[in-house]
Amino acid sequence: MPFPDESAIMSRDPHQRRTATLFVESWPAPAPDSPEMPPLAYPAPHVIACSNASVLLDLHRGDIDMVVWGRVVPDVWHKALAEAPSSQTVFDMSGTPDELADALASRAVIKAFPPLVLSDVAELLSLFSAVTQDCPQRLRLTTESLDDTGFEAVPGALRLVCCYGSASAEWCSYPDPNAGMTSTLDSFSVAFIKGSDGQDAGCLHRICHAGHDTTAPGIHLIIDTVRG
Template identity: 30%
Template sequence: MFVVESWPETPSLPGLRVQTSADPAVLAAVFQPELDAVIWGRQVPAQWMTEMQLLTEAPQSVCIEGTLEEVQRGLLRRQGEAGWLPFILEDIAQNAAMASAFGVSVHQRLRVVPVMDEESSFGVSVGACCLLCCYGAGKVEWISGQIPGECLVSSTESFAIILTGGGGPMMADTILRYRFQKDGPTPALALAIEVF
């Protein structure tokens, strides 16, 4: 498995400690105490982007809190609504199940928000297992360090999965704000699942 790691150079330059790979096995590393997050740079069918480019209307924002079963029922109710492509609903439901498995809890808060005006940002609970993904022409960005006068920003590719276990070295001291960045006219959807 090819793995890339990102480590801040010194304690005076704080940033998340991240491990990333195209191999889904990287997700299991989320439990390593020296890591803040893992990224699975998954390859999805090209058809996903093609279908998203054909969308003429973004889906409505969704926030569902409850057990995994309640979250998945809430997603099923979106079938047939404008902008909700079947593969997105299926993938979000699978990601909700995966987040529950890694978070060792069935209680979660799931948010899906269309990324408008080029960017959208929100925070996630520190200490919770969290799964993030950006569907379509977008990416997830976060502050990965600082140098005098500016912040260093890291980002994922579209459809990549970020998983945090809530117990890494930076997580206890950091309020995470992830930014979902939209690239071009193709719609982008931000997914955040917090398990607690």
């Protein structure tokens, strides 16, 4: 798995590099002992998270299933997405990074999604392309209030997930959410989830809808690697 160049994601502020940075890392553990899931049958995913972009350097580690960049965004981001989107548009396209970037700049997409989101999506697309060495990708961007989907593993080599506004994503320690711990990805955080290569182990996750009917639907971004 290729990983991003340090110069592209490390802070350029020399003073910031001297501040303390907290990294949170989980370790795989056996599943609870139960008739449905015997002990040691399914290891929990290995996840590392930090608010500093330098955490993305851990993508090269073979023992890591998911890296979470817990971005701290300005308050204006939250305020800009407090109201419901004006449409139920779904952007779903596969192609090269350049083709996707051109499509995101089209009039139809600009009209359907907030400028702040499109600007951030363009930057995350560029970052994902750098990590995956410009391999073909599938990008999905939707304002739909989705029904909760089942937990799934990443179908390809790598997936990026980011939720804006009230949108959310969850990942589970075990195949059965009722038997393990479920964690939620904070809004604006960026998760890089590795594929499981067809094995049972890995990081099972799902995209969730808003928690209440009165909550404005959020925006989901999902980028997957695809075979050329």
